[in-house]
Amino acid sequence: MAIQLVWLKRDLRVRDHAPLAAAAERGPVVVLYVYEPELLAAPDHDASHLRFVNACLAELDRELRARGHDGITFRVGAMPEVLEELHRDVGVEALHSHEETGGALTYARDKRVAAWAKARGVPWFEYPQTGVVRRLRTRDGWARRWQVRMAQPIVETPEALRGGSALARGTLLEERDLGLLPSTKDEALLGGATRGRELLDSFLAKRGKNYRSDMSSPVEGWEGCSRLAPYLAYGALSMREVYKATRVRVDELRAQRVPRKKDPELTAWLQSLSSFEGRLHWHCHFMQKLEDEPRIEFENMSRACDGLRENDHRPELFEAWCAGQTGYPLVDACMRALHAGGWVNFRMRAMLVSFASYHLWLHWRPTSVYLARQFLDFEPGIHFSQAQMQSGTTGINAVRIYSPTKQVIDQDPHGVFIRRYVPELAAVPDAYIAEPWKMPPLEQAAMGFTVGKSYPAPIVDHAEAVAEAKRRVFSQRRTPAAREEAAKVFEKHGSRRGPRTRRTPASS
Ligand SMILES: Cc1cc2nc3c(=O)[nH]c(=O)nc-3n(C[C@H](O)[C@H](O)[C@H](O)COP(=O)(O)OP(=O)(O)OC[C@H]3O[C@@H](n4cnc5c(N)ncnc54)[C@H](O)[C@@H]3O)c2cc1C
Secondary structure (H helix, E strand, O other): OOEEEEEOOOOOOOOOOHHHHHHHHHOOEEEEEEEOHHHHOOOOOOHHHHHHHHHHHHHHHHHHHHOOOOOOEEEEOOOOHHHHHHHHHHOEEEEEEEOOOOOHHHHHHHHHHHHHHHHHOOOEEEEOOOOOOOOOOOOOOHHHHHHHHHHOOOOOOOOOOOOOOOOOOOOOOOOHHHOOOOOOOOOOOOOOHHHHHHHHHHHHHOHHHHHHHHOOOOOOHHHHOOOOHHHHHOOOOOHHHHHHHHHHHHHHHHHOOOOOOOOHHHHHHHHHHHHHHHHHHHHHHHHHHHHHOHHHHOOOOOHHHOOOOOOOOOHHHHHHHHHOOOOOHHHHHHHHHHHHHOOOOHHHHHHHHHHHHHHOOOOHHHHHHHHHHHOOOOOHHHHHHHHHHOOOOOOOOOOOEOOOOHHHHHHOOOOHHHHHHOHHHOOOOHHHOOOHHHOOHHHHHHHOOOEOOOEOOOOOOHHHHHHHHHHHHHHHHOOHHHHHHHHHHHHHHOOOOOOOOOOOOOEO
């Protein structure tokens, strides 16, 4: 019996799943998930990703069975060898999958799959699932194309799905089965479309009201941000579903407006949802950068930045940053929050990278790979583009150096977040929570707390490190080569919506 093969990648859902719907129309379907050892061993992979993926797969399997299908077929192995085996056993009439904007490993693997499909005469149908456009010639008009994609109707799940191939199903495999150490991120969100939808609903109904003001705070952001990123990264929810649900809510809120009557609550909602929609757009805008220029996973977006940090790696600084032991409470709290649950909000991610790239003068590549493992929502296109943006290597974005002490005053003045993740500082008074090293020795002694012993002294001096970083970055930015590269980068990747360079301050 020849089959239609649906290859699940980062699209772990049944709703709005074009490959599944198209395959089901053509004949009996085998739904395949492959645990690929090469990807599991990659430096950006973490067991927490696998755990999230498995929870999505378990729900997907139940959804398929509820529609009369015999469930996911699991395999471990390299593509396209797995395909060759399936083709030999049951005959693959056509292969269906979503387009993937991944890193170098998945890009190379997809090329091998394409070559296999061509050699075997098996058509491979790839369907877009975000606003990312394949083989894009120009960024002009991209935002309009994004709107068109999002306006397309949701692809409904086929009510009945024919399976019935003679293939052995295989089973879902956990960390130990695949030779990985178990995930230690006990606070991480659980995978699955149902959980994702619950978060979407609670965000749109309640949590999102103050999104615009909450999003920068590591305290309020916990509840006030949508927390949808891992569900989008692994495709438990489609971008279109999230976008459409947001539009429905915006229309509902607008309908509540009373002419000439001020309603601060309604205003807060509408402003927040406008910011949220903007970020859904950014999701694909950043992914498009990697789609258009895969080399930016490894190389500076602006080649004029080559040599800026490449030879300055100091392992002791890198290790202290990775361990959350820099002596800067907010930096350490963020890193330890990531160790515990795989999430911090955007502002804190930006600050972590800024601290590594400017204060510690570390190259973005090792730091971004380390963070990729920590983020439950690791999405290569967003991740590497953002890491470069926060490190000043895109050439087109304003240099923004966050002060890790000012951020405490602005975002966590009472140390709520800091004390949760850096318990050594639990008893430190608010007045010193940003800079515990400034606490007088007598006060330290009275508390049984010693900077340098109970908690590290700062590994670098903020003012000196920032002055040196600015000197290096701005002397590079002034060169003709830097300007030339910036023009090229803008032409290829720049958002056509705002000004050429964001006028954000050099430090904040
Ligand atoms: C250095 C760095 C690395 C990052 N790496 C990732 C990553 O690997 N995966 C990832 O999804 N996001 C990444 N982000 C972007 C952003 O921080 C996260 O998307 C966001 O914090 C996730 O939380 P949330 O789902 O509650 O987002 P919300 O604030 O509720 O936003 C809604 C959705 O919009 C998208 N989004 C939000 N902010 C951005 C942004 N600045 N750029 C692009 N898309 C955005 C995400 O899909 C997010 O789920 C990174 C940011 C920085 C500074």
